[in-house]
Amino acid sequence: MTDGNITSLETEQKISQGLTEQTFWLNMGPQHPATHGVLRVVLHLDGERVVEAEPVIGYIHRGHERMGETRGYAQFIPNNSRMDYLAGLIYNHAYCAAVEKLAGIDVPPRAEYIRCITSELNRLASHLLWLGAYLMDLGAFTPFLYIWEEREKINDILNHVTGSRLTYAYNRFGGVHKDVDDDFISWTRAYVKRQRKRFKMYNRLVTGNVIFQNRTVGVGAITPEQALNYGLTGPCLRACGVEYDIRKKEPYAVYSEVDFDIPTGSNGDAFDRYSVRLAEMEQSLRIIEQCLDRLPGGAYINDNVPQYLAPDSGDVFFAFESPRGETNIFMVSDGSRIPYRMHWKTPSYSNLSILAEIARGQFIADVVSIMGSFDLVIPEIDK
Amino acid sequence: MKAVIKYFRDIIVGGWSLVLGYTVTLSEFFKPIITVQYPRVKLEMDPAYRGHIELVKLPGEDGHFCLACGTCERACPSNVIKIQGVKPKAGAGKVGIMYLIDFSRCSLCGLCVDVCPVDALRHSMEYDLAFTSRWDNVIDLVARFNEPQAQERG
Numbered sequence: 001m002t003d004g005n006i007t008s009l010e011t012e013q014k015i016s017q018g019l020t021e022q023t024f025w026l027n028m029g030p031q032h033p034a035t036h037g038v039l040r041v042v043l044h045l046d047g048e049r050v051v052e053a054e055p056v057i058g059y060i061h062r063g064h065e066r067m068g069e070t071r072g073y074a075q076f077i078p079n080n081s082r083m084d085y086l087a088g089l090i091y092n093h094a095y096c097a098a099v100e101k102l103a104g105i106d107v108p109p110r111a112e113y114i115r116c117i118t119s120e121l122n123r124l125a126s127h128l129l130w131l132g133a134y135l136m137d138l139g140a141f142t143p144f145l146y147i148w149e150e151r152e153k154i155n156d157i158l159n160h161v162t163g164s165r166l167t168y169a170y171n172r173f174g175g176v177h178k179d180v181d182d183d184f185i186s187w188t189r190a191y192v193k194r195q196r197k198r199f200k201m202y203n204r205l206v207t208g209n210v211i212f213q214n215r216t217v218g219v220g221a222i223t224p225e226q227a228l229n230y231g232l233t234g235p236c237l238r239a240c241g242v243e244y245d246i247r248k249k250e251p252y253a254v255y256s257e258v259d260f261d262i263p264t265g266s267n268g269d270a271f272d273r274y275s276v277r278l279a280e281m282e283q284s285l286r287i288i289e290q291c292l293d294r295l296p297g298g299a300y301i302n303d304n305v306p307q308y309l310a311p312d313s314g315d316v317f318f319a320f321e322s323p324r325g326e327t328n329i330f331m332v333s334d335g336s337r338i339p340y341r342m343h344w345k346t347p348s349y350s351n352l353s354i355l356a357e358i359a360r361g362q363f364i365a366d367v368v369s370i371m372g373s374f375d376l377v378i379p380e381i382d383k
Numbered sequence: 384m385k386a387v388i389k390y391f392r393d394i395i396v397g398g399w400s401l402v403l404g405y406t407v408t409l410s411e412f413f414k415p416i417i418t419v420q421y422p423r424v425k426l427e428m429d430p431a432y433r434g435h436i437e438l439v440k441l442p443g444e445d446g447h448f449c450l451a452c453g454t455c456e457r458a459c460p461s462n463v464i465k466i467q468g469v470k471p472k473a474g475a476g477k478v479g480i481m482y483l484i485d486f487s488r489c490s491l492c493g494l495c496v497d498v499c500p501v502d503a504l505r506h507s508m509e510y511d512l513a514f515t516s517r518w519d520n521v522i523d524l525v526a527r528f529n530e531p532q533a534q535e536r537g
Binding site (some may be wrong): 075146162164169172177201307 | 393396397398400401403404406407408411417429431432433454458459460490491492493494497498506
């Protein structure tokens with residue numbers, strides 16, 4: 001009996017010695033609430049510390065690029081909102097703008113302004129959803145409900161003009177498919193007013209909160225060099241202090257005519273990404289207000305666009321700013337009704353690639369905080 | 384000594400941030416309720432809402448306007464639409480007698496409504512569309528049009 005005890009003690013010692021040298025790996029996802037989609041991150045752990053984080057993607061690959069190469073130009077419109085389901089209108093706007101650039105279609109000024117307003121509303125909705133979901137990742141449930149109240153207002157406004165709440169398919173080649181009315185304008189103005197007040201509430205509830213500060217300040221800090229090396233764009237890059245926004249650097253639509261700033265951070269940590277997005281929302285409100293003031297009359301769609309578009313052979317490159325960063329479209333036309341090649345470069349893919357480097361040595365809980373602060377949309381990574 | 388000061392300062396600053404947060408949540412108690420008890424109370428849809436397509440029924444008009452030309456069939460990105468038309472008598476134009484849509488594949492993009500040459504299509508207001516069988520998603524719009532409860536909207 002005593003012998004047995006001694007042996008088991010020895011075995012226990014051996015096991016415990018072995019364990020100290022051993023790292024184990026843990027699958028975070030594909031079905032994990034903090035990954036917001038089917039993203040799998042393989043974490044090699046030493047206790048609570050991450051030795052290596054390895055993102056595995058491809059669980060929601062649907063082949064949108066290939067789909068675009070097998071159907072007409074107009075028939076790809078509903079696919080845009082499925083790529084990035086939080087920025088359906090922005091992708092829609094950009095796709096139509098790219099095809100218009102390729103085929104040389106004129107857009108009436110009213111349509112450009114409507115596109116700008118709806119895109120910025122969509123950007124606000126996306127950032128609000130991120131804010132709520134991110135705070136829920138960090139364990140705060142109440143702000144989520146308050147923030148989604150505003151998002152609901154945007155959804156109602158957009159539902160009134162586009163007829164849909166998430167997958168809009170609102171833009172058409174040469175304009176938009178429905179004109180905005182006075183209700184839309186007055187609701188949007190009321191919303192802008194209300195949202196400005198709500199920022200104060202967010203600051204009281206979230207920004208100064210001691211738990212939120214501890215979870216985000218200094219967590220996942222990225223240097224500007226790292227960010228540029230990994231090709232980060234959008235709020236993640238601006239949080240590192242790099243002033244880069246496609247809306248300013250290569251303005252499309254009417255962004256060159258409106259006045260807005262590019263908010264930047266300084267430390268590049270999760271808290272800076274949070275503050276940059278919050279500041280960006282205020283800039284979006286400014287853009288919306290200016291566009292509403294200048295909204296011209298006239299046609300909202302160019303009626304001369306053929307139903308089956310067949311642009312002359314050539315290619316087009318179009319860059320635009322989605323809520324997650326710079327997105328690029330490259331399309332080649334061979335003169336037929338179907339694009340010869342379509343390629344999309346989406347920002348979340350590059351933003352995710354830096355996770356492996358900055359998650360090293362962090363706690364598991366901080367990995368959730370870092371991933372949340374990137375605002376990853378998984379269908380957009382996989383397409 | 385510095386550590387002690389920092390300790391107490393953290394408690395006061397952190398505690399105050401929590402108090403500030405609780406004032407926000409407390410004030411929300413006295414605001415009107417914005418949620419709807421959904422299955423019991425239903426929201427009215429916005430007139431612009433895009434449900435699945437239906438044939439336009441106008442007051443004072445007997446039939447629908449579908450010519451079975453097939454433009455919507457070709458415009459559809461997902462091959463949702465299948466139409467059959469007949470000529471009621473020799474020399475007359477075609478009339479759609481069957482308009483099938485497979486709603487399970489429809490992405491509600493509205494391209495069919497845009498391309499219709501005679502404006503025979505519009506979006507319906509239905510939104511509670513959950514079915515138990517895949518075949519329940521296949522809807523004949525002409526049969527639906529002939530039902531007595533089909534909505535007449537201008």
